[in-house]
Amino acid sequence: MRVSLLSLSLILAAGISQPLAAQSVSEAELAELKQQLATLQARIQALEAQAADAKPTASTTAANSPQVSTQGGVKVSTAEKDFKFSLSGRMHWDAYAFDRDIAPVTGTSELRRARLILQGKAYGWEYKLEQDFAAGSNLDGLRDAYIATQVGPGKLTIGQFKPYRSMDELTSSNELLMTERAYASATGVFNGRQFQQGVGYLIGGEDYTLGASVFNLRNTASSRNEGLGVAARTTWAPLRSDDTTVHLGLSLSHENSNHKTPGLSARANYAGRRGPSLTIATTPEGSGQSVNVVGLEAAAAMGSAFVQAEYMQARYGQPMGRDQRVDAWYVQGSWLLNGGHKPYKAEAGVFGSAKVESGGQWELVARHDQIRNRDLADRQARSTTFGVNYYANPALRFMLNYTRGDNQLNGDNTGQYALRTQFVF
Numbered sequence: 001m002r003v004s005l006l007s008l009s010l011i012l013a014a015g016i017s018q019p020l021a022a023q024s025v026s027e028a029e030l031a032e033l034k035q036q037l038a039t040l041q042a043r044i045q046a047l048e049a050q051a052a053d054a055k056p057t058a059s060t061t062a063a064n065s066p067q068v069s070t071q072g073g074v075k076v077s078t079a080e081k082d083f084k085f086s087l088s089g090r091m092h093w094d095a096y097a098f099d100r101d102i103a104p105v106t107g108t109s110e111l112r113r114a115r116l117i118l119q120g121k122a123y124g125w126e127y128k129l130e131q132d133f134a135a136g137s138n139l140d141g142l143r144d145a146y147i148a149t150q151v152g153p154g155k156l157t158i159g160q161f162k163p164y165r166s167m168d169e170l171t172s173s174n175e176l177l178m179t180e181r182a183y184a185s186a187t188g189v190f191n192g193r194q195f196q197q198g199v200g201y202l203i204g205g206e207d208y209t210l211g212a213s214v215f216n217l218r219n220t221a222s223s224r225n226e227g228l229g230v231a232a233r234t235t236w237a238p239l240r241s242d243d244t245t246v247h248l249g250l251s252l253s254h255e256n257s258n259h260k261t262p263g264l265s266a267r268a269n270y271a272g273r274r275g276p277s278l279t280i281a282t283t284p285e286g287s288g289q290s291v292n293v294v295g296l297e298a299a300a301a302m303g304s305a306f307v308q309a310e311y312m313q314a315r316y317g318q319p320m321g322r323d324q325r326v327d328a329w330y331v332q333g334s335w336l337l338n339g340g341h342k343p344y345k346a347e348a349g350v351f352g353s354a355k356v357e358s359g360g361q362w363e364l365v366a367r368h369d370q371i372r373n374r375d376l377a378d379r380q381a382r383s384t385t386f387g388v389n390y391y392a393n394p395a396l397r398f399m400l401n402y403t404r405g406d407n408q409l410n411g412d413n414t415g416q417y418a419l420r421t422q423f424v425f
Contacts, residue, residue: 227261249297289317
């Protein structure tokens with residue numbers, strides 16, 4: 001602004017003084033003064049142009065400002081995306097009642113999950129910290145707690161996370177068909193061993209994944225021990241199109257019950273969560289015995305229809321006598337009544353929830369689930385579940401399940417009605 005005023009003042013001065021100067025200044029001197037004035041004015045204009053270029057424009061300032069988004073949680077990142085931070089969470093509130101038979105059970109309500117999730121990226125490393133306040137103390141509620149970075153073709157993960165095994169286990173609790181997972185997961189075969197501390201490496205392509213993890217048999221809520229586990233999983237989607245996806249998978253798991261390792265067991269809550277349970281097999285605490293599991297997966301999303309199945313064969317080592325063999329399998333499916341299609345998450349080898357259009361989405365679901373010990377008579381449980389899900393919007397879902405359980409050991413046939421209100425933000 002000062003430069004512009006100076007330029008204007010010089011011009012005005014030259015114009016006003018011109019008549020007086022003509023009386024006492026020669027034409028040559030006047031021409032020289034005019035030339036000097038023109039040179040000075042050109043210099044002022046050049047300085048003004050430099051000042052304008054140096055001053056950041058509104059678009060430049062906006063481009064360099066942090067980027068903020070509120071879709072799918074609160075997300076903040078730098079313009080270059082090299083530093084990121086997000087805050088998200090989920091709340092699952094359950095109410096259930098039992099159709100009683102033999103086992104004593106109590107219907108009530110509970111906050112199934114109440115989680116806050118912090119995650120982001122800094123200096124080339126990703127981080128995630130997930131706390132479930134519905135699980136008790138701070139240590140009991142800690143879920144994912146890890147850092148990760150790209151190394152070669154895959155991602156290296158260090159901390160506490162789910163070992164790479166079981167398709168149903170690796171599917172997010174926000175995207176399960178039923179209120180609870182099948183027996184071929186940490187709800188059954190890997191009972192109580194959902195999150196473990198260790199190192200993992202996962203390679204993911206457009207139609208395949210290959211992951212391996214090495215871990216200690218503890219999480220933050222359990223005591224120190226020398227148990228060691230190894231798990232690997234590979235998946236392949238031989239057919240992928242806009243409305244059809246076929247998935248195949250194989251997983252292997254080895255867990256060694258070393259010094260001070262808690263007992264490793266397979267268990268079935270055959271009439272839903274908080275209902276009666278049956279222990280299928282156990283490897284005793286600190287016995288030095290191992291649990292070995294082989295798992296097969298198959299799933300397909302075809303238009304509005306979806307089907308998923310897994311089979312697992314496990315061997316639970318015993319200090320005396322031969323290993324106890326455990327089989328677990330399930331078949332589950334769904335139908336989206338409003339149309340739509342379940343998306344495939346190729347980087348993880350699992351399916352997500354269909355997109356929710358205005359007016360909501362209805363989904364019918366069903367599953368048959370079974371687990372048995374082939375070396376102990378009548379140590380077997382199975383359950384059949386029917387349900388309906390209503391997606392009011394991308395954040396809010398209501399789930400209604402009826403599960404009929406069957407305990408082959410004592411003949412109990414308890415049923416459960418479960419209603420879940422789920423909100424994700």
